[in-house]
Amino acid sequence: MKRSGTASILTLGFALLALTPALGAQWHATVGAQSRDKGRQALAFLPNEIWIHAGDSISWTFNADDIHTVTFLTDGQVRPPFPVGCPGFSASGATFDGTTCVSTPPTVTGGTFSVLFPTPGNYKLVCLVHEDMTGTIHVLDSSMALPHGQSFYDREAAEQARDLLAAANHDGQDTEETHDTAFGHHHDSSANAVAVGIGKVVANAGGHQTVSIMRFVEPELVIHAGGAVEWTNHDPITPHTITFGTEPANPIPPSGNVTVDADGALHATITSTSDSAHSGFIISAPQERIGLPQAPLGPTRFRITFTAPGVYPYICALHDNLGMKGRIVVLP
Ligand SMILES: [Cu+2]
Numbered sequence: 001m002k003r004s005g006t007a008s009i010l011t012l013g014f015a016l017l018a019l020t021p022a023l024g025a026q027w028h029a030t031v032g033a034q035s036r037d038k039g040r041q042a043l044a045f046l047p048n049e050i051w052i053h054a055g056d057s058i059s060w061t062f063n064a065d066d067i068h069t070v071t072f073l074t075d076g077q078v079r080p081p082f083p084v085g086c087p088g089f090s091a092s093g094a095t096f097d098g099t100t101c102v103s104t105p106p107t108v109t110g111g112t113f114s115v116l117f118p119t120p121g122n123y124k125l126v127c128l129v130h131e132d133m134t135g136t137i138h139v140l141d142s143s144m145a146l147p148h149g150q151s152f153y154d155r156e157a158a159e160q161a162r163d164l165l166a167a168a169n170h171d172g173q174d175t176e177e178t179h180d181t182a183f184g185h186h187h188d189s190s191a192n193a194v195a196v197g198i199g200k201v202v203a204n205a206g207g208h209q210t211v212s213i214m215r216f217v218e219p220e221l222v223i224h225a226g227g228a229v230e231w232t233n234h235d236p237i238t239p240h241t242i243t244f245g246t247e248p249a250n251p252i253p254p255s256g257n258v259t260v261d262a263d264g265a266l267h268a269t270i271t272s273t274s275d276s277a278h279s280g281f282i283i284s285a286p287q288e289r290i291g292l293p294q295a296p297l298g299p300t301r302f303r304i305t306f307t308a309p310g311v312y313p314y315i316c317a318l319h320d321n322l323g324m325k326g327r328i329v330v331l332p
Helices: 002-019 148-168
Strands: 028-032 042-045 048-055 056-062 112-117 123-127 134-140 193-205 207-218 220-224 229-232 268-272 301-304 311-313 327-332
Touching: 028 148, 028 207, 042 148, 048 056, 148 193, 148 207, 220 229, 301 327
Parallel strands: 028 056, 048 134, 193 229, 220 327, 268 301
Antiparallel strands: 028 042, 042 207, 056 112, 123 134, 134 207, 193 207, 229 301, 311 327
């Protein structure tokens, strides 16, 4: 019964479409927001909850230099890695009715993606790059009233972006620097420590939004030869790397000269300014979810012992395009 019903609705839909091609409304939303220096990134659909009519389309405009996807998985689909997509990627103008996955490739500022929703239902919107970046699209039958118009969503998008980016900056001012007191918590300030990013996840009825500071909080550190520096990731979701010298093609695993200390921290030794060392992904353990196997601890600390004086620049291989760089000055 359901199938024949769907078929007749589809037939009717096509007939109506042929008669009045511009039937569905076109809605607009944005993906991501960032500070002027790109260091603060709102990993969020803005807004992340929208009510539309069946037959309407939503066009998303990407607004950040950190990569995101607009992805609708099917219920029960195992979440694929972002380079894989659905698998594969959809062209703008795609249709989503809950039965076939739709996804953009990783996209940055200037990209747009439009999706048509022909069938009533409540659909989850995700970014394949950022787990805590989700939204909900409510597709109502055209006989039902919609709670909001486009101007409401424009206002909400602006407010959510402002709140997220302000949350990354304790006093809310648009300074071009970051502080380890962002979000009000102080980090252990033992001498040779670098906080790698800071983040915060917020929830609303539509889903999750995240703000991340894509910076080494202490971008320059001065130590003496023979000393070690420790990097720790303070972001609940975003991975970072600490990369000296040559950037590896695959940023996920550590370089071959990295060992594991007894407390689980990764450790490398650098003996000259021409050495390379790469931490691999430094990331907090994923959240636990009912029905999924317990996730193992992630490596959240990376240490390097420097044996020779010199200046050692390094980057986060994932976010150097956003300005995530630092250097260690090693004195004799
Ligand atoms: Cu990073």
